[in-house]
Amino acid sequence: xxxxxxxxxxxxxxxxxxRPFCSRRCADRDLGNWAAGAYAIPTNERISDPHDPDD
Ligand SMILES: [Zn+2]
Numbered sequence: 355x356x357x358x359x360x361x362x363x364x365x366x367x368x369x370x371x372x373r374p375f376c377s378r379r380c381a382d383r384d385l386g387n388w389a390a391g392a393y394a395i396p397t398n399e400r401i402s403d404p405h406d407p408d409d
Pocket of ligand 1 (some may be wrong): 361362363364365366375376377380
């Protein structure tokens with residue numbers, strides 16, 4: 355049983371050559387997002403704020 359997969363970027367059907375994406379463009383875009391995220395990790399973590407009332 356084979357399920358068709360869809361590009362996580364644009365949701366179109368993937369192309370074997372570029373899976374899990376549908377195209378080189380989306381593959382590059384995802385890589386760009388990952389690279390950008392790698393430099394923005396601290397904003398996604400819970401920052402220990404000295405003024406946080408819950409701490
Ligand atoms: Zn795509």
